[in-house]
Amino acid sequence: MSEIIDIAIIGAGVVGLAIASEVSRKHRDVYLLEKNDTFGQEQSSRSSEVIHAGIYYSPDSLKTRFCIEGNRLLYEMGDKHGIPCIRCGKIFIAGDDEEAEILDGLYYNGINNGLPLKMLSQEELHKKEPYVKGMTAFFSPTSGIVDSHALMRYFVLKARENEARLVYRAEVTGIEKIHDGYRLQVEYPDGEDFLDTKVVINCGGIYSDRIAELGGIDIDSAGYRLFLTKGEFYSVGGGKNRMINTLVYPTPQNLGPGIHVCLDVEKRLRLGPLFNYVDQVDHSVDESNRSIFEASTIMKSLPFITPEDIAPESAGIMGVLYGHGQGVNDFIIRHEDARGLSGFINLIGIDSPGLTASPAIGRYVAEMVDEILG
Ligand SMILES: Cc1cc2nc3c(=O)[nH]c(=O)nc-3n(C[C@H](O)[C@H](O)[C@H](O)COP(=O)(O)OP(=O)(O)OC[C@H]3O[C@@H](n4cnc5c(N)ncnc54)[C@H](O)[C@@H]3O)c2cc1C
Secondary structure, three states: OOOEEEEEEEOOOHHHHHHHHHHHHHOOOEEEEOOOOOOOOOHHHOOOOEEOOOOOOOOOOHHHHHHHHHHHHHHHHHHHHOOOEEOOOEEEEEOOHHHHHHHHHHHHHHHHOOOOOEEEOHHHHHHHOOOOOOOEEEEEOOOEEEOHHHHHHHHHHHHHHOOOEEEOOOEEEEEEEEOOEEEEEEEEOOEEEEEEEEEEEEOOHHHHHHHHHHOOOOHHHHOOOOEEEEEEEEEEOOOOOOOOOOEEEOOOEOOEOOOEEEEOOOOOEEEEEEEEEEOOOOOOOOHHHHHHHHOOHHHHHOOOOOHHHEEEEEEEEEEEOOHHHOOOOOOEEEEHHHHOOOOEEEEEOOOOOHHHHHHHHHHHHHHHHHHHHO
């Protein structure tokens, strides 16, 4: 191709799709390049599908900002465009005094973030979820569930309506700075080609650090190196997978929220994810972790589920910036003009709550692009 296009987005997960649907409202010549056969084959189709409220993160973080805005937008989009979203709420549980203290801290962090949380008495807990046990609990009414596939299909539809081009089996393997933009080297099944673009938006998920590196950024000094964490889910059988109506979370653990109740939009119950750092991408479930599920605090809160009821189900892998006690627990969304890379936008470390935040991130990045292209 000899002409230069306006915008190339790398990666058709929920974040790249949300951005494509937003930037293509105003700009023509938007290409979304995806290495897989279709959209949403990686993190975005392997999540817990929870619409988070924005309780966990510090008030000044991008995670809090985009989670709260994304939460509102998702319910609005659900109502307006028929994307299945359920505002079922979430109960946070503490089982003993030590957990109750941690839960208190979480509650006040959420209140500080402006959320309408409510402490529950034993009676209120029992009324909401008769089969759930806990010493203290609070309720988050704005938490819920979204059908992530329906959400992605909606973004695809919007992007196509706006004439964005979604190109599958197109892996970006090189990025070279040229006079008025970037030359992308792209591997297609039938060979290699080049695409010149004024703006590059890196939404490569767990590979986004490598894509930044292709653009010439030293990812270690920039603090962009990602660590992989695998989250494993267990299904709940034995006729017990419809006994809960609300998301139920334990007191937060070292690596994330801890194994919790996941419900899909049909209210089918499963447990997870159990997160562990991994070195490679392998979505199999390690059966030796079964004992950790059996001994988990969430199982203590759900005494009606016995070890025989649970079975390994699926796993998803996130790329996080906070590996092994280092790094930061926030999103990086940055126009790299200060590095001399005008028109290069990186999105790195878009781990949870990235699904919830996606519509808000789409709008934010579209504003960045407007500033660049005018
Ligand atoms: C187990 C688990 C549970 C989670 N639970 C929740 C939850 O309940 N709620 C929530 O809000 N969030 C949750 N998340 C986080 C959420 O899933 C992610 O934040 C979100 O899906 C990130 O979307 P993405 O588009 O950035 O990444 P991805 O979905 O991974 O998409 C990135 C895309 O880039 C493509 N790509 C990469 N490199 C290239 C290249 N060189 N060329 C072309 N294409 C490329 C990939 O093929 C992929 O399709 C969870 C994640 C996991 C793993």
